[in-house]
Amino acid sequence: MIDADDAVHWWGLVLAPALLAAYAYAAAAGSAARTARASGAPAAAALAAPAREAAGLLLRRRRTVPGADTLLWRVGIASVPVAAVMAVLVVPVGGRAIADLSIGVVWFNAMEVLLWGGMWLAGWGANSVWGLVGGYRYLIQGLSHELPHMFALTTAAVGAGSLRVGDIAAAQQDVWFVLVMPAAFVVYLVSALAMSFWPPFDQPVGRDLSGGAAAEPSGPDRLVLLAGRHAMLAAAAAMAVPLFLGGGAGPLLPGWAWSLLKAAAVLALLVWAGGRVPAVRMDRFAEVGWVVLLPLVLLQALAVSVFVVAGWM
Amino acid sequence: MAEWTVFVVCAVAAVAAGAAVFRVDSMARATFALLASFVFTAVPVLLLDLAYLGVLIVLMMTMEMVVMAVFMIMFMMNPAGLMPMTMVHNTKGALAISIAVFCVLAAGALLVPWPRESAPPPADPTLQLGEAIMGDDMLVMMVAGLVLFATMVSGVVLATGRGRYDRYGDDLRGRPDDPIRGGVGR
CATH class of the missing domain: 1.10.287 (Helix Hairpins)
Incomplete structure (x- = not known):
């Protein structure tokens, strides 16, 4: 599986999770500040709120429900941050990924699909109706956004003629893919929100379900689940840069700085949009996903394929 | 190692x-x-x-x-x-079937003439495998894919509790009678 081009940069195994954690914290702090400002509280003080909440969760004792399937429950919760970290293994920062696999796009997709199993287990294992309904809500959302999401990834891969994420970034020397395939980019952003059950797609952990899949996990378990969710959003934002935004390309600054800046901008856009857009019901989103997003992104893939065959890109 | x-x-x-x-x-x-x-x-x-x-x-x-x-x-x-x-379920029948299947598969693994020479692997084994499977049998594979898909669709249609006659009425006209309307305003 690992040939000369697939060299693994082991130093990144320390750096990448640290960067991912920093971005995940930024997403949490950003949304906390937004909520605080909306309610009239000072926004700057809210920047430390996620850290305080995390510390509180670490100190709190776990509670459990009789009949919970502890093994599957823990596996499901742990899989959320694990999937996020595994997904960023293939995301290059300034042209260098930890492992720029020849099938990097498929790898990224496989890791995010692990969340389907993880979230269902996190909901089911708790032996609570709220969790179970939350887990199923996540699956319904997944069934609605996954095919458009896969075709958005495919469109970028077709445009570059490669499944290697580094090649896709390198193929955008002349023109960024966001200009060639804007519909695929929009669909990617929508599915990035949905896969990390971020507002407006936060019904799996919705307040109408007393927290849904996150209702029963408490203490450190809850911290792992929520931190993993933020890390998944950060991972999806980081992946948008090599797929659609030219990777590390940009004037003056070095490549790694542009990669980090663009990832931060996409993450900020996602967090901002999550706070602005009204909640999306997953039963209605099912029809939107299949009737609107899927044909849209298929047409986009067709257009890009024609461009490639005609030699325009 | x-x-x-x-x-x-x-x-x-x-x-x-x-x-x-x-x-x-x-x-x-x-x-x-x-x-x-x-x-x-x-x-x-x-x-x-x-x-x-x-x-x-x-x-x-x-x-x-x-x-x-x-x-x-x-x-x-x-x-x-x-x-x-x-x-x-059906433990005795299942045991007989699984022993038979195991014997067939194990016999296949033992009897197939595996290649002996240590030729270097091809540059793109996935492509080679795809051509080996799909090259000559493309038609069979495509027909099998269509049959599988048709089976899935008909399975869901047969099992669904609310078909189009429930949604649109006996004459299949008018607006669907859905408890929750779809997301695109139909």
Whole structure:
């Protein structure tokens, strides 16, 4: 599986999770500040709120429900941050990924699909109706956004003629893919929100379900689940840069700085949009996903394929 | 040596997880034991330099197992499939069938003339494998794919509780009578 081009940069195994954690914290702090400002509280003080909440969760004792399937429950919760970290293994920062696999796009997709199993287990294992309904809500959302999401990834891969994420970034020397395939980019952003059950797609952990899949996990378990969710959003934002935004390309600054800046901008856009857009019901989103997003992104893939065959890109 | 160790560990773990499917007492554990078995099977595929196929096995099997969980809720007699259960039914018949299948597969593995020469592996084994499978049998594969898809659609149509006559009435005219309207305003 690992040939000369697939060299693994082991130093990144320390750096990448640290960067991912920093971005995940930024997403949490950003949304906390937004909520605080909306309610009239000072926004700057809210920047430390996620850290305080995390510390509180670490100190709190776990509670459990009789009949919970502890093994599957823990596996499901742990899989959320694990999937996020595994997904960023293939995301290059300034042209260098930890492992720029020849099938990097498929790898990224496989890791995010692990969340389907993880979230269902996190909901089911708790032996609570709220969790179970939350887990199923996540699956319904997944069934609605996954095919458009896969075709958005495919469109970028077709445009570059490669499944290697580094090649896709390198193929955008002349023109960024966001200009060639804007519909695929929009669909990617929508599915990035949905896969990390971020507002407006936060019904799996919705307040109408007393927290849904996150209702029963408490203490450190809850911290792992929520931190993993933020890390998944950060991972999806980081992946948008090599797929659609030219990777590390940009004037003056070095490549790694542009990669980090663009990832931060996409993450900020996602967090901002999550706070602005009204909640999306997953039963209605099912029809939107299949009737609107899927044909849209298929047409986009067709257009890009024609461009490639005609030699325009 | 390292490859050999990884292969042995994953092979044993895949068989053990597969056996666990029939030992556990909950549908969820059986489902995810089966998923674990598939993931352990994907690792030897990766060892064969078939990176695309190996990762695809993980991707497709995860989705498949989770979709199976959805169908459990929708269609199984035991609602949600969440009560204690067993995957073993018709034990005597199942034993005979599984012994027969095992003998056929094991005979195949032993009797097939495996290539002996140690030629260097091709540059793109996934492409080679795809051409070997699909090259001459493309028509068969496409027909099989269509049949599978038609089976899935007709299975869902037969099993659904509310078909188009329930939604649109006997003359199939007018607006659908849905408890929740779809997301695109129909």
